[in-house]
Amino acid sequence: MSSPVFPFPALVAQAPLQQALLLAAVDPSIGGVLVSGPRGTAKSTAARALAELLPEGQLVTLPLGASEEQLIGTLDIQSALRDGGVQFSPGLLAKAHLGVLYVDEVNLLPNPLVDQLLDVAASGVNIVERDGISHRHDARFVLIGTMNPEEGDLRPQLLDRFGLAVEMSNCFDADVRQRIVKARLAFDAEPDAFRGRHESELASLSERIHAARASLSAFAFDDAVHARVSELCIEAHVDGLRADIVMLRAARALAALEGASNVAVTHVERVADAVLKHRRRETQASSQAQRARDPMPREADKGEADWGYVPPEPTGTAKVKQVRPLAAKKA
Template identity: 45%
Template sequence: MRTLFPFAAIVGQDQMTLALTIAAVDPGIGGVLVFGDRGTGKSTAVRALAAVLPEIEAADCPYHCDPARPDEACETCRGPKRGRKQKRTGTIRVTVPVVDLPLGATEDRIAGSLDLERALSAGEKRFEPGLLAKAHRGFLYIDEINLLEDHLVDLLLDVAASGENVVEREGLSVRHPARFVLIGSGNPEEGELRPQLLDRFGLSVEVKTPQDLKTRIEVVKRRDAFERDPAGFTARYETDTSAIREAILRARRRLDHVAVPDETLEKAAQLSIRLGTDGLRGEITLMRAARAFAALKGDGAVVWAHLAALAPLALSHRLRRDPLDEAGSATRVERAVGELAAA
């Protein structure tokens, strides 16, 4: 198996690694969009995330259902008829999947289709799960997501909204759980993302090429050391990798106990109003992300400092275009944060 660059060794992209870590603490935040310059470690960071994710308990079924949520179980766990009491399929410990969705993937490859080999050899109709099934309870990564074909975007939007994949073709009628954290990356110079899909991402990060000389040198040195000796380089960061994994586990355990005071919610709403964001999804996401951030830091309540740190990630991609303001969206959010803090 190919050795991946360690997540703990990534340098110079703190906002990106923070957003991915927060999504690992609270997958319900809604995924992460990483847009920016080529060669800045976007794909490297996402694929490295798998090594720091704690294992999960799963049903011993094709979709690794969550034993704690029988209402979302697949037909294997429920039995032949939907609504029946969940069967005991046994539980196992599995690694959290991080699945790549290639741009050239067909709808059958993504959603699943008839197992042709089984149909031809045994005359039996059996469902062959696709990438959505493999990504259930994990992460689905799409590089160059802004180049994804429209009909595949529609499919992802439907599944992301319902948490369930429905396949009805070739005499098959199958539905299975498909809840995943969507991670997208791309270069904005190659095209914009459809607004419907953009709004589905909880956090957005604008990645730029580091301009600090020491940082650039360190990035080159670490990459060179990894390519010369992948196993040895990865071993040097094993302690740091374990520390990140333990931090995610502790934050997950603390998450439900982190308080969100009314005055903090009021600040989040004021910030969204000041920025003119559409709907309430922005401040809901900001609140959840700030709570996950507080859990990571070991704090018992969400305060203004947590909101201020996460506001550019949660709100920058939800702003309307302002032709009179040439500043980037992240800059506009930071400016609004400063104005609200001074008010």
């Protein structure tokens, strides 16, 4: 028997994370959500809570030491040669179909595995090929990857492949901490009663996700929306056009989730931070402007080579007596 799940609407002070997860649930082609932050910031709790809202309610966890075959599945070549048919053993991608694939410490996985994972998350199709034999199956799931920045970073190429990113941090607001702890203690003490108080919200949110998915194809983007997306992406100096496409999809998902009649500029602006947070690049001009505003380097900006560096200063001059070479004295 599975243990009770903390209800998604009851998460405290997690609005940016909740919005990003709901947008990815409405349109998984956004490409998943990368959640960055220290331990104990409710990353896994939010992932389990989201899975409960989806059609299958399935949460699949990718273990840290998973192999490629565990992820994508395997083909029985001997059976194919003998019987002429393809015998496929499903992997975690197949099991996560219509649910949530949760990858904790995604930054510690081998880069090729992450790359393959992100490919399938964006396309919704998993293709397994071996010795000239291939098999494909639907794999539409919400990808949630989490990482602790203290344990290493993802390569920029992989960061860009995640549709949305949310940065969590430790809470130092006493009132908010108390609300979080009280909610958790109440859930642990009487999970059924706690969930009962949020039952109507859970049902409503699940229905909204279902309705939003069905209405996505009815939305179009006008010139004002396209213009605002281009403006925000240019200001952030992002590489390529993936950010523009993800921002449009995220804005459309938000409009659908809220039951709006069209995608508006305000929808774009409300999703922009999650789209650009991990893609924004600092240019030389902005770096120079920052140094002009703050000429004293911050500790975080100092490289190891600059540690303790003191600029040279003139200390005065002194006349040095010229000494003739030894050969000249003998002459």
